Amino acid sequence: EPEVTQTPSHQVTQMGQEVILRCVPISNHLYFYWYRQILGQKVEFLVSFYNNEISEKSEIFDDQFSVERPDGSNFTLKIRSTKLEDSAMYFCASNGGAETQYFGPGTRLLVL
Amino acid sequence: AQSVTQLDSHVSVSEGTPVLLRCNYSSSYSPSLFWYVQHPNKGLQLLLKYTSAATLVKGINGFEAEFKKSETSFHLTKPSAHMSDAAEYFCVVNNNAGNMLTFGGGTRLMVKP
Numbered sequence: 001e002p003e004v005t006q007t008p009s010h011q012v013t014q015m016g017q018e019v020i021l022r023c024v025p026i027s028n029h030l031y032f033y034w035y036r037q038i039l040g041q042k043v044e045f046l047v048s049f050y051n052n053e054i055s056e057k058s059e060i061f062d063d064q065f066s067v068e069r070p071d072g073s074n075f076t077l078k079i080r081s082t083k084l085e086d087s088a089m090y091f092c093a094s095n096g097g098a099e100t101q102y103f104g105p106g107t108r109l110l111v112l
Numbered sequence: 113a114q115s116v117t118q119l120d121s122h123v124s125v126s127e128g129t130p131v132l133l134r135c136n137y138s139s140s141y142s143p144s145l146f147w148y149v150q151h152p153n154k155g156l157q158l159l160l161k162y163t164s165a166a167t168l169v170k171g172i173n174g175f176e177a178e179f180k181k182s183e184t185s186f187h188l189t190k191p192s193a194h195m196s197d198a199a200e201y202f203c204v205v206n207n208n209a210g211n212m213l214t215f216g217g218g219t220r221l222m223v224k225p
Contacts, residue, residue: 055211099161103155
């Protein structure tokens, strides 16, 4: 069964550094998403992406964040200058045009 | 605006007994509702979804949920818990004006032998 994959599974970085989180969505899907879950808090929507552009974003998704689909398979989330409060689990999801989003296993980001 | 409230952060049951995980939602639109499960170190797996067809929805692993519009609820049930059901469960609503999912706070289900 096809699934969404994410790399790395864990990332530790210093405050102020740039990080790129990578996702490979399900191959025939067209809609892509990033969510995050800060420890002990709810899963929160960050951004949705379709047809090579952002279709919706939350107020969390400020200028420090960007997304890109650099090739036909990867979907990335970049955090330009990480802050301590960016420490969270980041989930990528995709869907093929129906309502169900399929999630990856997540990347746990720790900012020191 | 939409929101989801999972009424219990932790539920503990004995193996073989029924499971009830409670969820209430609010939505300005006719909602689509989902339950996802997350096992330790795994991704979020779809258990079941409601998208305005039958109000009683059957999912994987013997779970089901009933959409009750009058009560704005979408509780998840299973007749008999299994040890492998121990996980975190998320009730989720889809804003039909877009694709953004709104998550409840999660319920951690513990199953005692």
